[in-house]
Amino acid sequence: MAVASVAARGSRWRRLGIGARITAVFGLGALLLSVSMGGIAYFTVRHFLVGERESAAQHQAFANADLIRSSLQSGDTQYSALLASLDAGSDSHSVLVHSKTPYQSSLSLSIESIPTRLRDEVEAGSAATQTYPAQPQGTIEIAVGVPIPSVHASYFEVFSLSDLAHTLRVLSLTLIGAGIFTTLLGTALGRFARDQSLRPLAAVSRAAVSIAGGQLDTRLEPETADPDLEDLTDSFNAMVDQLQERIEREGRFNSDVSHELRSPLTTLAASLEVLEADRADLPPRSQRALTLLSDDLRRFQRMVGDLLEMSRVDAGSVDVFLEEVHVGELVHHAVEAGVRSLGDGATAPPVVIEPDVATLHVGVDKRRFERVMANLLENASLYGGGATRVTVAAVASATTLLDGAHDDIEIAVEDAGPGIRPLERDKVFERFYRGSASGRRGTGTGTGLGLALVAEHVRIMHGRTWVEPSSSGGARFVVALPIYDGPTGDEEVW
Amino acid sequence: MSGCILVVEDDERIRSSMRMALEGEGYEVKDVGSGEEGLDLFASAPTDVALIDLMLPGMDGFECCRALRRQSAVPIIIVTARSDTHDVVAGLEAGADDYVTKPFVAKELAARIRALLRRARPAEEEPGALTFGALQLLPEQGVLRTADGAEVHCTRTEFRLLCELAASPNKVLSREQLLDRVWGYDYFGDGRLVDVHIRRLRTKVEEDPALPRHILTVRGMGYKLVP
Numbered sequence: 001m002a003v004a005s006v007a008a009r010g011s012r013w014r015r016l017g018i019g020a021r022i023t024a025v026f027g028l029g030a031l032l033l034s035v036s037m038g039g040i041a042y043f044t045v046r047h048f049l050v051g052e053r054e055s056a057a058q059h060q061a062f063a064n065a066d067l068i069r070s071s072l073q074s075g076d077t078q079y080s081a082l083l084a085s086l087d088a089g090s091d092s093h094s095v096l097v098h099s100k101t102p103y104q105s106s107l108s109l110s111i112e113s114i115p116t117r118l119r120d121e122v123e124a125g126s127a128a129t130q131t132y133p134a135q136p137q138g139t140i141e142i143a144v145g146v147p148i149p150s151v152h153a154s155y156f157e158v159f160s161l162s163d164l165a166h167t168l169r170v171l172s173l174t175l176i177g178a179g180i181f182t183t184l185l186g187t188a189l190g191r192f193a194r195d196q197s198l199r200p201l202a203a204v205s206r207a208a209v210s211i212a213g214g215q216l217d218t219r220l221e222p223e224t225a226d227p228d229l230e231d232l233t234d235s236f237n238a239m240v241d242q243l244q245e246r247i248e249r250e251g252r253f254n255s256d257v258s259h260e261l262r263s264p265l266t267t268l269a270a271s272l273e274v275l276e277a278d279r280a281d282l283p284p285r286s287q288r289a290l291t292l293l294s295d296d297l298r299r300f301q302r303m304v305g306d307l308l309e310m311s312r313v314d315a316g317s318v319d320v321f322l323e324e325v326h327v328g329e330l331v332h333h334a335v336e337a338g339v340r341s342l343g344d345g346a347t348a349p350p351v352v353i354e355p356d357v358a359t360l361h362v363g364v365d366k367r368r369f370e371r372v373m374a375n376l377l378e379n380a381s382l383y384g385g386g387a388t389r390v391t392v393a394a395v396a397s398a399t400t401l402l403d404g405a406h407d408d409i410e411i412a413v414e415d416a417g418p419g420i421r422p423l424e425r426d427k428v429f430e431r432f433y434r435g436s437a438s439g440r441r442g443t444g445t446g447t448g449l450g451l452a453l454v455a456e457h458v459r460i461m462h463g464r465t466w467v468e469p470s471s472s473g474g475a476r477f478v479v480a481l482p483i484y485d486g487p488t489g490d491e492e493v494w
Numbered sequence: 495m496s497g498c499i500l501v502v503e504d505d506e507r508i509r510s511s512m513r514m515a516l517e518g519e520g521y522e523v524k525d526v527g528s529g530e531e532g533l534d535l536f537a538s539a540p541t542d543v544a545l546i547d548l549m550l551p552g553m554d555g556f557e558c559c560r561a562l563r564r565q566s567a568v569p570i571i572i573v574t575a576r577s578d579t580h581d582v583v584a585g586l587e588a589g590a591d592d593y594v595t596k597p598f599v600a601k602e603l604a605a606r607i608r609a610l611l612r613r614a615r616p617a618e619e620e621p622g623a624l625t626f627g628a629l630q631l632l633p634e635q636g637v638l639r640t641a642d643g644a645e646v647h648c649t650r651t652e653f654r655l656l657c658e659l660a661a662s663p664n665k666v667l668s669r670e671q672l673l674d675r676v677w678g679y680d681y682f683g684d685g686r687l688v689d690v691h692i693r694r695l696r697t698k699v700e701e702d703p704a705l706p707r708h709i710l711t712v713r714g715m716g717y718k719l720v721p
Contacts, residue, residue, distance in 0.1 A: 262575045262596040262597050263505050263507075263508055263575070263596065264507070265596070265597035266508050266511070266512075266596045266597040266598065267505075267507045267508050267511045268511075268597075269597050269598070269599060269600070270508070270511035270512055270514065270515040270600045271511045271514065271515075273515050273518070273599065273600040273601065274511070274514045274515055274518055274600075277518045301597055304597075319580070321684075321685060321686060323669070323685050324713070324714035329670075329681070333680070333681035333682065334682075337680070337681070337682060361714055366681070366682050366685065367682055367684070370682045484714070
């Protein structure tokens, strides 16, 4: 049980985070240090001051006892006058016990208020001193008892150290104040130490972000790094080296495979075109075979192209050629080209562009955008009974670019099909996802990569993709691209 | 339309299928398997268009392209298995006029060849002689020369691009317009073709290609020629 609770505490402690823990350690350390140093200082000073007062008190009490002895020996029994004549400060009071009868110098003091132990010791015949806390709270009293056996008397003197108590109170308040200050200073130091110790980690984090963003040649600078973190720097750089090598190897593999796959496809396509040219001379059976062959070859080509594009995206080796273009022109041309690629019999959906949007600019890779539109139109044609319209509108963006808020251009392809169920709306952009609406694999199925590539192409162009229900109950695939409003004028794009 | 096409491609199967397909389109085809043989054949037989695969054993496609460009202004199309910026731009920098990506459709390749051959002929609307800077452009004679009469050598594509810009001086032509008029591409042609050719053209007509004074980039719009 105990082990379990320690472990639980341990994990709660670890969950605090290294920064909070460093700060806490510094703060607690400073607190502990100031408490112990303050305590030591307080008690040393107290001990010293009280000791000094004790010896002074003893000195005075003995001197007074001596005076009393000589007075009593001379037969003087005017006790009150005797006590009043003694050399005593305002903060000391005396009790004289003579023949078992106590006489006191002040009404505020009686023999009962003198500690019993002290009285017993004096009665036993030895002088004694006792220091004890007294009323009011915090004051200290020193009682000195001196037996005067020659006249059968004992003399007690009680010193109230009210001024010392005040001094000690001031001292303790000062020490507590210093302790609080030290603790705060320790905490502040802890925060500083946290920042200092986390700074190299921030550099590592920045480097990791940059690497994740595709800057594979990012490294931590070994010469500027903290010598204590050399191991971290070295192992981090070694890791990135390996990562880069692996990615480059994969990239090479990809390009080799690409070459190997494309070569036979090129031969096939070119040979098939020779056959197509002579189609009329072939018997009907061969013509049908030729049709099958050419349809599937086209599909195969598209699939290989899509796969290679996807593996390039995965390897982070995409090449983007962003151009600033008119939205209206772009969408019109992309829809035309997309419909053309759907083949004979496809009709172009109406393109509805908000009047003030057509002249706006977007930064796109035109060929990627063409693929996006072609894939969306193909998707609508395969699963949604064909696109019913394409809309273009400007909306305030949900995301922000580096330079703050901006507007997006939303290009939407709508269909009148069965729509996409809410649970499937994210999944349709996954690779090879075949939704409930896609039906069986037949003559008209896509490559399974179309929508996944749409999402990737759009992401590469700094945009977003999603699907929502269209007004007619079908699906509405939306591509949002940031409006480009950068500088214009004579400037080299390259 | 006919013409003589030199095909440099190391894969024999692709080579023979290309030969068949291009012959089907009415071209005369000579094919070789290496860059060295390609250069030999080019020296010995008339060639209208050269098709060069970038991945060749021995002398690679880029080197072959540069070697060919050093001795001739013949239109060159590079054939690449990769559409990466690096390969395409490096090929264009090496002097190619256009590129196709494997696997290509023979009809598309034929269209590219047709566009290049068409370019060798005068366009319908030729601008008159135009002088800008220290240079004189004579579209009808296909000549670009300096003030003292020395001819500035440029490829036919570069010359054609210059003529299109010169046909409407001070007017901005978009990349799409230039792709259409010079290369015969539709809206989605590769804008890098224009950019690389503009850059190459600048090294020939500008005193300081880094600070062009005649062929200007208009950001977000295209290019314009200022006499």
